[in-house]
Structures are given as C-alpha cells and as structure tokens.
Amino acid sequence: PKARLAQIRRLTTKALAxxxxxxxxxxxxxxxxxxxxxxxxxxxxxxAGFALDSxxxxxxxxxxxxxxxxxxxxxxxxxxxxxxxxxxxxxxTLDRACDLGIAFQLGNIARDIAEDCAISRCYLPQDWLTxxxxxxxxxxxxxxxxxxxxxxARLAQIAETYENSARIGAAKLPFxxxxxxxxxxxxxxxxxxxxxxxxxxxxDQRISTGKLAKLGHVLRALGQSALPPTIRDATVAHPRAELxxxxxxxxxx
Numbered sequence: 450p451k452a453r454l455a456q457i458r459r460l461t462t463k464a465l466a467x468x469x470x471x472x473x474x475x476x477x478x479x480x481x482x483x484x485x486x487x488x489x490x491x492x493x494x495x496x497a498g499f500a501l502d503s504x505x506x507x508x509x510x511x512x513x514x515x516x517x518x519x520x521x522x523x524x525x526x527x528x529x530x531x532x533x534x535x536x537x538x539x540x541x542t543l544d545r546a547c548d549l550g551i552a553f554q555l556g557n558i559a560r561d562i563a564e565d566c567a568i569s570r571c572y573l574p575q576d577w578l579t580x581x582x583x584x585x586x587x588x589x590x591x592x593x594x595x596x597x598x599x600x601x602a603r604l605a606q607i608a609e610t611y612e613n614s615a616r617i618g619a620a621k622l623p624f625x626x627x628x629x630x631x632x633x634x635x636x637x638x639x640x641x642x643x644x645x646x647x648x649x650x651x652x653d654q655r656i657s658t659g660k661l662a663k664l665g666h667v668l669r670a671l672g673q674s675a676l677p678p679t680i681r682d683a684t685v686a687h688p689r690a691e692l693x694x695x696x697x698x699x700x701x702x
Contacts, residue, residue: 450503494524518554526550533626545618548611555608556641563652594649605641628674635666
C-alpha cells in the first residue's frame with residue numbers, strides 16, 4: 450500500500466503539471482484538471498483518504514469520522530461540482546457538494562459495518578463503541594445488534610442533515626447535472642434509511658436500492674429539477690451552520 454500510495458501521488462503531481470504520465474487515467478486527469486480548475490488541494494485531499502485506509506486508520510470520535518468522510522467522499526463531491534461547471538469561487542455551492550459526498554459516505558458506513566468488520570476495519574467512532582461497551586473486534590456479536598441499530602440511526606440522522614444541505618447546492622447546477630445529483634441523493638440517501646428500517650437484520654445481507662426504487666428516485670428527481678427551489682429562501686431554510694467547519698476541523702491541524 451505504501452508503494453502504491455507513493456505512485457498515486459507521483460502520477461497525480463505529474464498530471465497536474467501537464468506532464469505525460471504513461472497512464473491513461475492520469476493523463477485524462479491532466480486534461481480534466483486543466484479544463485475545470487482542479488488543483489493539488491482537491492486531489493491531495495482525496496489522496497489523504499487513501500492514505501488513511503492504507504494504514505488501517507479508525508476514527509476516535511465523530512469529528513474524525515466526518516473528517517474521513519470528507520477525504521474519501523466530500524472532496525470527491527467538490528471535484529465533481531467543478532467538473533459540472535461550478536465556479537471555483539462559489540464556496541457555498543462547493544461546500545454543499547462536499548456535504549452530499551459526506552452524506553453518501555455516512556450511509557456507506559452504516560450499511561457496511563459487517564463487511565468492514567470482516568476485513569478488520571471499523572469506521573464507527575471509538576467513543577461511540579466505548580459508550581456502548583463494544584470492543585471493535587466484537588462488533589458483530591448478536592447481543593450488540595441493538596446498540597448497532599442505534600448507531601445506524603444516528604448515522605442516518607447526521608447523513609440526512611448533510612443531504613438536506615446538499616440539495617440546496619444542486620439548485621445552482623445546470624439542468625442535467627441537477628437531475629443527476631438529485632437522483633443520486635435519493636438513491637444513496639435511501640440506503641441509510643433502509644438500514645434503519647431493517648433493524649437487527651440490517652447486516653445479514655448487503656442492503657442496496659433496487660431497480661424500481663432507483664427509477665422512482667430518478668423520476669422524482671426529474672420533477673424536482675424542473676422546478677428548482679428559490680436558492681435564497683432555501684438557503685435560509687437549510688443553513689449550513691457549522692457543517693463545513695465541523696467536517697474540516699479534524700484534519701486541518
């Protein structure tokens with residue numbers, strides 16, 4: 450992992466400098482970065498997420514969990530917004546794109562508790578587990594299911610807060626991008642809600658959004674995209690408050 454991480458950093462640096470890398474993926478990154486204003490801050494924030502996984506890192510608290518979500522998904526949301534045409538100076542919209550990625554990752558954490566445990570990983574905050582009397586190696590013990598259900602509900606609630614913030618940013622996107630983002634928000638947002646509804650059986654099999662449900666979210670998003678909210682009023686209704694500051698604080702020191 451250390452060698453692969455070093456290679457990713459090296460090729461990314463070459464791509465952002467406009468130098469040929471010999472790898473089609475990184476040469477493509479060079480083109481997109483030049484066209485969309487993607488810079489080393491954006492890419493290295495994402496690579497920092499790879500670095501955390503490469504050392505088997507686990508969050509000590511909720512703030513560190515949100516910081517991880519920023520690196521592996523929120524920063525990706527920022528880059529996607531730039532690709533969709535959002536100005537690099539539009540900080541509010543970029544922050545809300547970040548919020549959508551964080552919402553997605555929180556849903557992933559809730560859904561994948563068992564899968565992560567199987568490969569000796571855990572993205573639930575250590576202080577949550579300690580409070581519930583759960584050792585990381587013993588997470589999937591049957592008698593811990595009620596506590597895991599409560600944690601999943603807590604993750605879903607946090608994810609919904611970020612998702613609501615992100616939907617406001619979608620109003621500033623072009624129609625097709627807005628439709629795609631709102632569709633994804635519905636599809637991925639449904640995952641954490643399904644985990645909560647499944648209760649103690651949530652981790653018996655991998656939860657996903659079925660084809661018909663996905664179609665429903667796509668059609669619903671089409672209607673939402675046709676009549677975007679008034680951005681000023683919606684921003685007042687769903688202010689970002691401390692979301693961005695809380696998310697970034699964990700890894701800015």
